[in-house]
Amino acid sequence: MRGFRKLALITTGVTYFLIFIGGLVRVAGAGMGCPDWPKCFGRWIPPTSIDQLPHGLDPTTFNFTLAWIEYFNRLAGVLTGLLILSMAIYSIVKLREHKKLLWPTNAALVLVAFQGWQGGQVVALNLKPIVVSMHLVLALIIVSLLIYVSYYATQLLDENVGVKRAMPAKAKMWIVLTYGLGILTILLGTQLRSALEVIRDNFTAMSESNWLASVGMIKHIHMTLGLITAGLGAHLGAKVMKRAVNPTSLVLKSAIGLMGLMTLQIVIGVVMLVWNMPALMQLFHLWIASIFVGLVLILYLADTNWGEVSNES
Amino acid sequence: MSREVQIAKTVLWSMLTVALLGVTALFVIDRADRSRQTLPVIDPVPAFQFTERNGEPFGLDDFAGKISLVDFIFTNCQGPCPVMGANMAMLYRFYEHSPSVQFVSISVDPARDSLNVLQAYARSLGVDDNRWKFLNGPLPAVKKLSEDGFHLAADQLPMGHSTRFVLVDQNTQIRAYYDGNDLIDFDKLHEDIRNLAGEKPAPVTRNDY
8 A cells, every 4th residue: 555655646746747748848839749649750759850750751840849849748648657557557456445546546547548549639630729628637637536546545544544633614615616716717728728829820920918918808707717716725725724623744735835826826827917928937827727726636635534444444 | 853844845845846847848948949940031032023944934922832942053054053953853852742842943044944945954853743943034134133132143144153042931031041062051951941831921911012
């Protein structure tokens, strides 16, 4: 179990790193760095010089830098897939009686395999916005499953399982509300990005500030919901820090992280508005949102009665 | 270790990780941007109207939407032209799957290089489609296009033509020059063509005449 928990934690970390790389591919404009899938320019290792291009491919489509950025995303994806695969094997061989580990782990395996194939669709459909958004949503579901599994495994190993712990009253309501609004804001964010990309592709002469100005209502809805979510998140974090009884250090860290990240997210949002969406800020905006999902999920799990855990083990 | 220290440590490590990721990401984004960086715009190509070896007119508008590599040659040339022709033919074969790239050779000896002569010359270079254009136009207009349009020497034609290749972008602007003889830097040429291919054609803003 200890080994499984360690594996689960590492996999969760690597998956968050992968989400970062995925965002980096998008803001670097490297999504079509490899025009084919799963190979890159017909090779398992992308060409390092134009002489290595396979015959029959248009050499003007080749950009060494973009190909390797996209290729690195695929490598990290394969690594994540292999880690989840080993978790699944571990869970099937040794942890079959723990259904709450077995099922989510194997669901993550199925989803990560699907995600790999779906990544091919992202390329095949030439970065169609809805398909790119799907790629992110799937990643968030997979990382949520991994967090659930990590948390559950931690509970099974908890020596202080008898210690009475309690979250603040009505915390669950706030958690669910923050989580729901957060997910809605993220979905709207992907829609906003799609809308901006449509404008970019159709009005090439416009600058980034023109795009933002002409994108309309969806920008305001995303901003308003984002502000409310950030406020709720920070409030939730503060409440847990102050009122939770015997919180684990994971809960405390999550609460602090939530407050810090929500503040940061608002700052980044303002920077993006004022300085025409610098690529690095877009990247962190998305990545923080994905970490937000994880932290709120941890608080939710911490506010769940795990009484049955001790009975099961 | 007390809980406060433990939490402070986590916060510190998180900040370090984020800083490291941020710097790396900045570097990668910058590299990606630079990999798409554009060549300087040297000059627009002026209007002209010549005839292609197939008898069809070929003018400035036929540069629009294509990446073009242009040179000035004459078929009876014994000096640097065979090398230029061989280099151009090699590039012509290299880009056979790139419909957006075309090659344009303009004769500086129009009296001798009739359309039939150009046709035979094209065949001798292995040209079997119309991605490589061979143009015949009045000598004064050719001289003017070479000197004033492409900024290439054109003294005492046909012998005095330039041996350089000119890269023209999809918006009919001159973007780069290369030595068409032995000194040609193929790596740079390929890179420039790929960069141009990555640029979005600007919206049409041409004035109505």
